[in-house]
Amino acid sequence: MDRLTERLEVAAKAQATLFAALDHTALPPVERRDVCILRFVYSFEATWKAAQATLRDRHGVVANTPRAAMRACVTAGILDEATGESVLRMVEDRNLAAHTYNERLALDIERNLPAHAQALRAWLAALAST
Numbered sequence: 001m002d003r004l005t006e007r008l009e010v011a012a013k014a015q016a017t018l019f020a021a022l023d024h025t026a027l028p029p030v031e032r033r034d035v036c037i038l039r040f041v042y043s044f045e046a047t048w049k050a051a052q053a054t055l056r057d058r059h060g061v062v063a064n065t066p067r068a069a070m071r072a073c074v075t076a077g078i079l080d081e082a083t084g085e086s087v088l089r090m091v092e093d094r095n096l097a098a099h100t101y102n103e104r105l106a107l108d109i110e111r112n113l114p115a116h117a118q119a120l121r122a123w124l125a126a127l128a129s130t
Contacts, residue, residue, distance in 0.1 A: 051073055052064075067091055
């Protein structure tokens with residue numbers, strides 16, 4: 001298996017765990033929120049790294065940060081502008097979740113997770129179809 005295929009598969013598996021957590025209601029609310037945020041962070045990481053590999057291998061573009069990868073995906077026609085904007089919002093929440101913790105931020109990120117999950121799914125689908 002080549003590296004790009006591996007990156008795409010890892011991202012798909014990571015995202016599947018995020019969607020499973022979002023659908024799981026048996027956990028206490030605080031635990032569910034924290035599980036969903038953690039899964040969002042690693043799903044985002046796996047997806048942007050899949051984007052990085054796709055850009056490098058299929059488009060000859062080097063993108064060393066999530067923002068650069070998103071912008072290059074829009075430029076290359078992999079993402080449309082609206083999905084690109086959604087990805088930018090995800091970058092902000094990912095940075096907040098990974099580097100800061102407080103209750104208000106966690107609640108704000110939790111509210112954004114369904115939209116983020118859909119944007120991640122769209123990003124990965126677009127990567128897989130290029």
